[in-house]
Amino acid sequence: MSKNVELVFVPSFGVTHIIPTVELAKRLVKRDERFSITFLIIPEPSGLIPQAYIDSVTNSVNHIRFTILERADVPPPGFETGIPFISLYIKNHLPHVKKAITNLISDSNNSGSVRLVVDMFATTMIDVANELSIPSYLYFTSCAASLGVLLHLPTLDSEIEDELLEYSSELNLPSYINPVPTLALPDIMLSKKxxxxxxxxxxxxxxxxxKGIIVNSVTELEPHAVHAFNHVFSGIPPVYLVGPSLDLEAKKHPESTRAHYDQIMRWLDDQPKSSVIFLCFGSRGTLSVPQVKEIAIGLERSGQRFLWSLRSPPKTNFEKPSDYSNPEEVLPDGFLQRMEGRGLVCGWAPQVEILAHKATGGFVSHCGWNSILESLWFDVPILTWSLDAEQKLNGFExxxxxxxxxxxxxxxxxLVVAEVIERGVRSIIMEDGDGGGGGGGEVRRKVKEMSKKCREAVMEGGSSWFTLGCLVEDLINIQ
Structure with a gap:
């Protein structure tokens, strides 16, 4: 007998969590028509929601709908940024989430068909599932190795009395092959206080x-972490690597960015294959003026073609980076004139389309997990430039x-000096990797192999395709 199942997703606010979660939902409803999916969207602290993206999904995908929650109070002073702010702000939406799920159960007249899937920073919502007697799952939008860090943290906390920073220069963590420098952990993990x-x-x-942890990664990409989940960790729920879940469809960018988009793509069309280094530091990544100048000098000395998404830091905590009205004010004198034809400095950039372009040959990235998966998918080698949070762990892995x-x-x-930037850019762009001993040729070969494995993983019979099928059966049949 067919059993219809209602999945309720509570992603963290912001498109970097919402989009990969929606992409997972698309794959679930495509795999099994018994699923209906409701997203409970938490507005950003400013009140913004990704309405254009939500509308595009609503109009193109059956069985997925969105409920925009009422914005709860922002955390008090002292919690302005980072994981404490995100976690507490999400927790403040707990009554709204409980009310929305209660209404869903009432409408369906069957709480036994509802499952809750929460974001990695929304674990307080597990209490709602327990109160309503519905199973809860976790969607971890970063890599499997960093999932292992958080699963192992309670053990570290009990074993190490001192601050992690003072304990040792390196840690042996089950989900990593090599000892991990303590400084590669998120900064706020280094102080227990x-x-x-x-x-x-x-x-x-x-x-x-x-009941289970879903990860946006691939078994062939992180086999050591998978082995740790199966053979080292104890007392953890099943872990499902079902990625990569990426939004790779042609984007409908706002009209306000159309001329900017067209300029970038026309410029790329005129460049040789795999000749351009793309520099982009994520939707919130910005750099100091001294660092901007060092990058510019390094790019100029490298002699390589480049496309640089250069953003101005936000003026308040709730704002996002913006485009410089005059980038010359932070660049070396005459840089734009000297680089005309060889390099393009822009503000906002359509990252997926740039990585997919044949001219792109390397990616200087902040190592956000979505960016890493996109780069691997399109066979573009990365130069790691981690800025914050788990990005340092991603880069280390x-x-x-x-x-x-x-x-x-x-x-x-x-501060990364120009000489290091010059050497890195040369090593990753030059096919034989002789641009300074960076090993770019070997990295390029490995990335090409992994790109093929990531694409095969989500095809019928692939590892992620198979694991997604196991997840589907567990979600439908769980008691």
């Missing part, structure tokens, strides 16, 4: 209270454990 550490510890502990990237900025760098 910090609110960030306490929230990470809370989330890592609550992951075990779910790519370079040290997997050999899939070249390191430019390591965890100790406050």
């Amino acid at each position: 910090s609110d960030g550490y306490k929230w990470y510890l809370h989330h890592g502990s609550r992951f075990r209270d779910t 790519l370079v040290k454990d997997l050999g899939l990237a070249v390191e430019v900025k390591d965890e100790r760098d406050d």
